[in-house]
Amino acid sequence: MIDISIVIPIYNEEANIQLLYDRLSGVLGEMGKSYELMFVNDGSKDRSLALIKDLASKYPEVRYLDFSRNFGHQIAVTAGLDRVEGEAVVIIDADLQDPPELIPDMYARMKDGFEVVYARRKSRKGESWFKRATAKWFYRVLARITSVEIPVDTGDFRIMDRKILDVLKQMPEKNKYLRGQIAWIGFRQTYIEYERQERHAGETGYTFRKMLRFALDGITGFSDFPLKIVTYFGFLVTAFAFFVAIYVLYSRFVSGNYVQGWSSLMISLLFIGGVQMIAIGIIGEYLSRMNTNVRNRPLYIIRETNVDRE
Numbered sequence: 001m002i003d004i005s006i007v008i009p010i011y012n013e014e015a016n017i018q019l020l021y022d023r024l025s026g027v028l029g030e031m032g033k034s035y036e037l038m039f040v041n042d043g044s045k046d047r048s049l050a051l052i053k054d055l056a057s058k059y060p061e062v063r064y065l066d067f068s069r070n071f072g073h074q075i076a077v078t079a080g081l082d083r084v085e086g087e088a089v090v091i092i093d094a095d096l097q098d099p100p101e102l103i104p105d106m107y108a109r110m111k112d113g114f115e116v117v118y119a120r121r122k123s124r125k126g127e128s129w130f131k132r133a134t135a136k137w138f139y140r141v142l143a144r145i146t147s148v149e150i151p152v153d154t155g156d157f158r159i160m161d162r163k164i165l166d167v168l169k170q171m172p173e174k175n176k177y178l179r180g181q182i183a184w185i186g187f188r189q190t191y192i193e194y195e196r197q198e199r200h201a202g203e204t205g206y207t208f209r210k211m212l213r214f215a216l217d218g219i220t221g222f223s224d225f226p227l228k229i230v231t232y233f234g235f236l237v238t239a240f241a242f243f244v245a246i247y248v249l250y251s252r253f254v255s256g257n258y259v260q261g262w263s264s265l266m267i268s269l270l271f272i273g274g275v276q277m278i279a280i281g282i283i284g285e286y287l288s289r290m291n292t293n294v295r296n297r298p299l300y301i302i303r304e305t306n307v308d309r310e
């Protein structure tokens, strides 16, 4: 039985893998617990896989999964979680933005009687103004519109107990938003605070498109608020249209002042058209996620691994 499993998603991290290994094995070695490092190579285009395989050939605690292509960060973490054996599991980024040195504290806190200890960012270094602002705004909006209390300013860096993992593996959704799913599961959860570091080397694998999709997965997975707001808005516009109709009929039959009106016609036409398109788009976001789940394709495809368990 392994005490601690570490899940590390990897996308083009060739410049970080060795240092990450050194720091993780240093910290975990000092803890005196048995551990495994589960590297999930998410279709890297650089030498990441070769470096991981090299580590695996030298150290028996290094495991790896190699995806057939880039499936995305959340799916890479999910695949790792599917295969780990530990009594406790840590999710950590490969770029050293999440300091491995926090793991002993998180582990100790868990042993105080918590099933999840997540790391909450007190500050973020070396990230663009845009990323910090959108992230801050997004987490707060999401917190307001969901019934699940998803912690703000928190990524996936955390330690969790086997109990959480077992439930997580039962959750069938294809559009993963792990930090929300884990909050949804419940049990006793707490956090420690830390200063988020700069990326050690390399570039972010989260493009704007990936970030947007991730944000939409969070919203659609945990809230029906966008659907509801569209319905309310529909009622509002309809009520407004009702009064306008009365006014139009009055102009037509009573005051007789009705020839002009092209501008109001155009404005309302465009306005209603826009509202309808937004509404359809919002429905479409939910529908496309339903579609993904109904299609039920495998979540990821493994090309190569040194892990023999299913």
Ligand code: UDP
Binding pocket: 008, 009, 010, 011, 012, 013, 042, 070, 071, 072, 073, 076, 092, 093, 094, 095, 097, 203, 204, 205, 206
């Ligand atoms: N990552 C991944 N697949 C992707 C993008 C990122 O596995 O498509 C990994 C990446 O290697 C890192 C973690 O997910 O270990 C977080 O990604 P990144 O540091 O690029 O995101 P940021 O910190 O900029 O939000």
Ligand code: MG
Binding pocket: 093, 095, 097, 199, 204
């Ligand atoms: Mg990063």
